[in-house]
Amino acid sequence: MTPRHPSLRLDDFSPQLCGLTLDRPPANALTSDLIEAIADIVRSLAQREAPPVLLLAATGERFFCAGGDIKELDDGDVDHALRRMEKFHHMLAALAEYPTAIVAAVRGYAAGGGLELTLMADLVIAGERAQFGFPEIRNGLMPAVMGIQRAVDTIGRRAAFDLLSSGRFVTAPEAVELGLAHRVVADREVLAHATDVATALSETDPVIMAILKRAVHGEQPDSPDTMRRQTLTGFREILDRPASVEARQKFLARNKV
Structure with missing residues (x-):
């Protein structure tokens, strides 16, 4: 409560x-x-x-x-x-x-x-x-x-x-x-x-928002390799989320050639 x-x-x-x-x-x-x-x-x-x-x-x-x-x-x-x-x-x-x-x-x-x-x-x-x-x-x-x-x-x-x-x-x-x-x-x-x-x-997926906030407000990474690892960790966390999949599908549907 x-x-x-x-x-x-x-x-x-x-x-x-x-x-x-x-x-x-x-x-x-x-x-x-x-x-x-x-x-x-x-x-x-x-x-x-x-x-x-x-x-x-x-x-x-x-x-x-x-x-x-x-x-x-x-x-x-x-x-x-x-x-x-x-x-x-x-x-x-x-x-x-x-x-x-x-x-x-x-x-x-x-x-x-x-x-x-x-x-x-x-x-x-x-x-x-x-x-x-x-x-x-x-x-x-x-x-x-x-x-x-x-x-x-x-x-x-x-x-x-x-x-x-x-x-x-x-x-x-x-x-x-x-x-x-x-x-x-x-x-x-x-x-x-x-x-x-x-x-x-x-309307943004809260997991994506949390990753963005950590990147914006967190301590600055000490090297490009640290940034690479953080990027891959974040993408791994969100790619299979239903809200993320649905958002990408909607984008693709709107932009069919």
Whole structure:
């Protein structure tokens, strides 16, 4: 049974597509228990026989997610703060290791931990008023190292250092230029557009999607021979799958001379 949380909505749109929506107004800030719940849900979905494409969204228009709930740090309990950061790392790891596609629908601010959530997605659809940034340095905090490294992988070392060290926010068009977002649409169209993108991805064989994700996000192979072995292993895994056979047959039927 998939775990539940009052500030999360899990929608099974189809066996191939699930929606996970943050619902903690006004800013969808991440408390320690919410962080843990996201990780548990993502791991649970990943254990399904055919993990669904995951559509990550949030309620409200001003914030996609304001990051970690800083009020939890007001008591000065260092051990509690460290435990929360460890939970946050495990949540990012669960998202990073998710075997099929993640699509994020972003309206409003994706700040700090909220931006890190989007960095774990494979495609990000941003509203025209969306903004992305790492304000932690202004608050005496820092992102998780996994989030920092994903930012470096996504937008490059210098651009990532600029965002991290300045605490500034970038607009949706700037986010597309940097590679933080895939596309900008009108705010009112974000969820519908992201749902269409996720639905299209859900039609791909999940085994093929998992192989693609490992190749895109995994460690770089150390030699051409390693890449050759990985390629052959992947092809061996998918060639006889019914969905793969059917897709090739449909292609051949459409392209008969």
